[in-house]
Amino acid sequence: MGRRDILLGTGRETGGAPLIPLTLSQIVAAYAAGPVVALLLLSLGGAWSRARRASRARRRRIQCAHCGTIYENFSPEPLPRCPNCVQPNERTAPSSV
Numbered sequence: 029m030g031r032r033d034i035l036l037g038t039g040r041e042t043g044g045a046p047l048i049p050l051t052l053s054q055i056v057a058a059y060a061a062g063p064v065v066a067l068l069l070l071s072l073g074g075a076w077s078r079a080r081r082a083s084r085a086r087r088r089r090i091q092c093a094h095c096g097t098i099y100e101n102f103s104p105e106p107l108p109r110c111p112n113c114v115q116p117n118e119r120t121a122p123s124s125v
């Protein structure tokens with residue numbers, strides 16, 4: 029705590045100690061760090077959301093092992109059928125997309 033720091037509160041209520049033990053420089057640092065932390069959290073949340081969306085899209089995309097058709101399937105069935113050749117396919121990521 030430097031000489032130019034101002035302690036908040038009068039101290040009358042607590043017998044000489046400041047009511048809020050924060051200095052002006054600590055308050056300024058908190059105001060400066062708040063938006064930085066908020067932007068960091070928003071950025072991390074956005075990255076997490078994008079990764080989750082991409083993972084879901086990869087899970088829905090299926091490449092037929094018989095005819096090579098790439099299609100999306102939104103049903104929960106384990107072996108969805110290809111819309112082109114009607115053969116059942118496992119849910120594996122397409123080889124080149």
Ligand SMILES: [Zn+2]
Binds near residue numbers: 092093096114115
């Ligand atoms: Zn097929």
